[in-house]
Amino acid sequence: MDVTELGPHISRRFNEDLEGVRNRVLQMGGFVEQQLTQAVAALIEGDSRLGEEVARGDHKVNAMEVTIDEECSRILATRAPAASDLRLIVAIIKTITDLERIGDEAEKIAYIASRLATMERPADRYREIKHLGRLAQQMVHDGLDAFARLDADAALRICREDRVLDDEFESIQRQCITFMMEDPRTIRRALDVVWVARALERIGDHAKNMCEYVVYMVHGKDIRHTSLDDVEKELRAAGRS
Amino acid sequence: MSPAWSFALARLVGAFAIAALVGYFLGEVQLTVIVVLAGYLALNFARLYRLERWLRRRRTEEPPDFRGIWGDVVALVMRIYRRKQFHKRRIVQLFREFRRMTTAMPDGVVVMSAEREIQWFNRNAARLLSLRRKVDYRQRIDNLLRQPEFSRYLSDGDYSQAVVIRSAANSDQHLSLQVVAYGAGQQLLLVRDVTRQIRLEAMRKDFVANASHELRSPLTVIAGYVDALADDRSIDPAWRAPLEEMHRQAERMRAVVDALIELSRLEASSGEAGNELIDVAGMLTLLRREVLALDRHPREVELALESASKLLGSEQEVHSIFSNLISNAVKYTAPDGRVDIRWWTDGAGGHFSVRDTGVGIAREHLPRLTERFYRVDPGRARATGGSGLGLAIVKHALQRHGATLEIESEEGEGSRFTCHFPLRRVAARTALAAND
Numbered sequence: 035m036d037v038t039e040l041g042p043h044i045s046r047r048f049n050e051d052l053e054g055v056r057n058r059v060l061q062m063g064g065f066v067e068q069q070l071t072q073a074v075a076a077l078i079e080g081d082s083r084l085g086e087e088v089a090r091g092d093h094k095v096n097a098m099e100v101t102i103d104e105e106c107s108r109i110l111a112t113r114a115p116a117a118s119d120l121r122l123i124v125a126i127i128k129t130i131t132d133l134e135r136i137g138d139e140a141e142k143i144a145y146i147a148s149r150l151a152t153m154e155r156p157a158d159r160y161r162e163i164k165h166l167g168r169l170a171q172q173m174v175h176d177g178l179d180a181f182a183r184l185d186a187d188a189a190l191r192i193c194r195e196d197r198v199l200d201d202e203f204e205s206i207q208r209q210c211i212t213f214m215m216e217d218p219r220t221i222r223r224a225l226d227v228v229w230v231a232r233a234l235e236r237i238g239d240h241a242k243n244m245c246e247y248v249v250y251m252v253h254g255k256d257i258r259h260t261s262l263d264d265v266e267k268e269l270r271a272a273g274r275s
Numbered sequence: 276m277s278p279a280w281s282f283a284l285a286r287l288v289g290a291f292a293i294a295a296l297v298g299y300f301l302g303e304v305q306l307t308v309i310v311v312l313a314g315y316l317a318l319n320f321a322r323l324y325r326l327e328r329w330l331r332r333r334r335t336e337e338p339p340d341f342r343g344i345w346g347d348v349v350a351l352v353m354r355i356y357r358r359k360q361f362h363k364r365r366i367v368q369l370f371r372e373f374r375r376m377t378t379a380m381p382d383g384v385v386v387m388s389a390e391r392e393i394q395w396f397n398r399n400a401a402r403l404l405s406l407r408r409k410v411d412y413r414q415r416i417d418n419l420l421r422q423p424e425f426s427r428y429l430s431d432g433d434y435s436q437a438v439v440i441r442s443a444a445n446s447d448q449h450l451s452l453q454v455v456a457y458g459a460g461q462q463l464l465l466v467r468d469v470t471r472q473i474r475l476e477a478m479r480k481d482f483v484a485n486a487s488h489e490l491r492s493p494l495t496v497i498a499g500y501v502d503a504l505a506d507d508r509s510i511d512p513a514w515r516a517p518l519e520e521m522h523r524q525a526e527r528m529r530a531v532v533d534a535l536i537e538l539s540r541l542e543a544s545s546g547e548a549g550n551e552l553i554d555v556a557g558m559l560t561l562l563r564r565e566v567l568a569l570d571r572h573p574r575e576v577e578l579a580l581e582s583a584s585k586l587l588g589s590e591q592e593v594h595s596i597f598s599n600l601i602s603n604a605v606k607y608t609a610p611d612g613r614v615d616i617r618w619w620t621d622g623a624g625g626h627f628s629v630r631d632t633g634v635g636i637a638r639e640h641l642p643r644l645t646e647r648f649y650r651v652d653p654g655r656a657r658a659t660g661g662s663g664l665g666l667a668i669v670k671h672a673l674q675r676h677g678a679t680l681e682i683e684s685e686e687g688e689g690s691r692f693t694c695h696f697p698l699r700r701v702a703a704r705t706a707l708a709a710n711d
Contacts, residue, residue, distance in 0.1 A: 057418060064421025071446060175443050182418040183410055 048113050052122060055105050059126050059133075062098040063178040066133050069095065069140040070174060070237065074167035077147035077230060078160050085148030088140060095137035099130045121254060125247040129181065132240040136174060139233040139240075146226050153223060162206045163230055169199050170234045173241040180245055186252040186269070189245035193262055199238035206231040283344040290315060383466030387454075391416050391429065391462070403466050405444045416464065425452060439469060449473045484539035487532050494532060498525040527662075534664035537595065538647070541671040548589040548675040552702055555593075555618050555627070556580045562598055563616065566605050573605060573631070575613035582620040585702040592672040599665040600629045600692050606661065607633035608689075625701040628693040636684040644682060645670040669694075676700055 069088050076085035106127050109115065115123055173195055180189040210224040210231075249257050249265070253272070257265045290311055298307035325339045326349065333356060338349050374397075377384055383400030385393055392413050396406055404420060411419060417426050421443075428438040437453035449470045455463040504510060505518045563578045586593060604614045612632040619626050636644065640651045648663040673680050677697045684690035 053415075057415060060418045060421055061423075061426055064417075064426060065423050067421060067443070068423055071441075075446075171446075178421060179419065182414060183407075185410070 045113075048115075048119075051105075051109055051113070052115075052119060055102060055109065055126060056122070058098070058102050058105070059129060060178060060182055062095065062102065062130065062133055063174075063181070065091075065098065066095055066137050066140065067171065067174055067178070069137055069144075070167075070171055073140040073143040073147060074164070074171070074234075076144055077150065078164050078167075080147075080151040080155055082148040082151035085144040085151060088144035089148065092137055092141040095134055099134040102130050103127065118251075118254075121251050125251040128247050129244050132243045136237050136240045139237050142233050143230050146230055150223065150226055156223070160227070162202070162209065163227060163234070166199065166202045166206065166231055166234045169195070169202065170237045170241070173199065173238050174244075177241040177244045177248070180248045184248065184252050186249045189248040189252075190262065190266060190269075192245045193242050193257075196238050196242040199235055203231050203235035277347070279344045279347045286343075287315065381467075383464075385416065385464040385466065387416055387462045387464055389460035389462070393419075394461075400464075400466050403442065403450055403468060420452075428452070429454070437465075437467075439473070480539055480542050483535060484543065487535040487539065490532050491529075491536070494525065494529055498522070498529060501525055531662040531664065534662040534668060538664055538668050538671060541592070541668065541675065544675070547677065548592055548672075550587045551590050553586040553588055553590050553593050555586050555625075556583060558594060558597060559616060559618060562601050565598075566601060566614075569605070571610060573608045573610060573612045573614050576605070577613065577615050579615065579617045579619075582618060582625070584620045584625060586625055586696060587700050587702050588676045588696075589672075592675065596669050596672050596694060597627065599669050600627075600694075603661075603665060604629045604631035604633065604690075604692070607631060609633070612689075620701055622698075623695070624698040625696040626693060627696070628691055630689065630691040632689040635686040635688050635690055636682075637686050638684075641682055641684065645680070 069091055072084055073088045075081070076088060106123050109123055113119075173192055176188065176192050179185070180192060207228055210228050214221045214224045243258075246257050249255060249269075253269060255265070255269070291308070294307045294311035295304060298304035301307065322339075322341060322345045326341075326345070329336055329339050329349075330352065338353055340346075341349055377397040378399075380397065380399065383397060383403045385396040385400045385404070385406075388394055392415055393406070393411055395412070396404075400406060401408060406419065417429055420440075422440040424438055424440050434454040434456070437451045439449055439451050442448035442450050447470065448468065449472075451467045451469040453465045455465060457463055501518060501521045505515075505522055510518070559578055559580065563576055566572050566576050601614070601616060608614055608631040614632075615628075615630040617626075617628045617630075636651055640649075643649050644651075645666045647667040650663060670680060673694055677700060679695045681693040681695065682690065683693075
């Protein structure tokens with residue numbers, strides 16, 4: 035599917051409106067990506083100032099969500115879009131909600147990071163968290179790329195990656211439980227680490243949701259709560275016919 | 276008229292005449308003329324058919340072998356076709372050359388339309404920015420390069436400098452991006468991997484910061500002993516002068532090390548300065564009093580406070596800006612000279628200026644004045660005991676406040692240093708009232 039071909043329109047202004055709101059979503063995505071990267075960096079490097087900065091920046095994400103939401107409502111009300119345009123608007127409204135939640139999770143990580151910065155860092159320097167963070171960042175980044183390119187295949191591939199993130203979260207949780215049982219003094223920090231891991235795992239879920247909206251936008255199919263194999267089979271069959 | 280045309284015309288007229296003559300003898304003028312003309316038409320029609328068929332398959336077929344005017348037409352077509360082929364080959368060749376050239380270039384290149392849609396990019400750009408060939412054509416560049424710094428760079432529209440961002444694919448990689456306008460509204464985006472430079476720069480800054488800290492402690496010990504020795508009455512008076520000199524030099528070295536530490540701290544603190552409310556009037560009054568308390572100072576040090584507005588920024592840094600500029604002015608002005616300090620605000624923001632009637636600075640030194648350890652007159656500067664870092668500190672601190680430094684100077688007449696703070700750094704009067 036051609037990215038720029040959002041359907042022929044009598045009104046050029048309409049096209050510009052759609053393009054504009056799409057760009058804004060991606061801009062918001064870029065900011066959220068940065069928030070996430072910096073939040074994880076603040077935790078790993080023990081940089082409390084960076085953590086506070088990220089936590090303070092979350093209001094910008096919220097403001098962006100509100101603006102884009104209003105813009106979408108305005109387009110719905112005044113232009114009454116149909117077919118692929120309508121799907122684009124619906125997908126955007128859902129995507130920004132997930133982006134905003136990713137921003138919230140990043141804020142949560144940043145708060146914990148600025149608190150943990152005052153404590154002694156563990157010997158492994160949060161290696162597991164670093165890895166998990168890397169995976170989550172990659173998912174968000176690839177998800178936004180898929181949104182920009184309207185690439186449903188990539189979106190489906192990213193949906194599959196979510197499982198890896200879930201497994202990693204499980205293993206971090208198990209590891210933390212072991213630590214807590216060995217040495218009760220680490221309980222406080224281990225709990226915080228579990229919270230961070232949990233936030234990253236949730237970010238993966240939100241990224242997955244975003245990818246599902248991309249598939250919806252491109253193929254007009256709602257793939258939520260269905261197994262990915264079925265979806266792929268169905269899409270391939272649709273493509274052949 | 277070309278000979279081919281005359282010949283064709285003559286043939287037609289001849290055929291017509293013969294037909295008429297034969298028809299006249301046979302008594303069927305009309306019929307013969309019609310038959311002959313029909314034959315002529317059929318002949319031409321056949322040739323037109325062959326010509327059309329050849330034009331259609333001209334890549335594989337030889338041209339038809341005509342004589343007369345049709346032959347001329349075929350020859351003309353052939354010539355135009357060959358010329359076009361030649362140009363096409365040349366363009367293709369040029370294009371290949373261009374592609375090879377841009378591929379060989381160590382930098383990434385992205386060609387963008389005026390709307391910042393990607394039109395073309397070379398292999399290095401694809402690698403550095405993880406762009407995908409064909410798929411990403413006509414996509415807006417800021418949709419794929421979503422780093423907030425880059426969006427800000429694009430929306431600011433000031434392309435005189437490059438912007439450095441972290442690569443999305445690999446956060447350890449730093450990329451320098453610069454937009455260059457060319458052609459009719461088209462833009463070129465140059466991408467360069469500057470990871471090595473950034474790392475070297477960081478290493479250099481770390482080195483300076485560490486070295487200054489390491490130097491400070493031994494220096495304190497030395498200065499302490501020198502002080503103690505200078506006060507010791509049992510020491511031979513012949514040592515008095517050398518000890519005093521040692522004390523002066525140790526003081527100077529301490530000033531240099533302190534300035535280095537402050538400079539590296541300024542460099543290390545990223546982004547904009549904070550937003551403390553700074554009472555400029557109070558600070559300047561205090562600074563003036565300090566100058567007047569010195570043993571040696573210009574006769575007149577005037578302070579003109581034309582605005583009660585306060586400044587938003589880092590108090591420590593602003594103090595260091597003001598005190599560095601004022602002490603410079605005092606240092607380079609003779610005791611019978613005068614120094615004017617002024618603070619005022621207008622629609623553009625807040626301004627601070629120091630004017631002196633000192634030695635002045637030659638024009639050629641002005642651009643390099645804020646470089647660290649740059650000396651206009653090495654001998655004199657050492658005698659006055661400056662660290663050589665004052666203006667570098669001023670420049671860095673001003674940058675962190677989004678402010679600029681303007682230097683005007685006339686050799687022998689004096690100089691004027693003016694700091695221009697942007698409007699957002701000036702506390703509004705309402706805020707002032709609320710704080711009072």
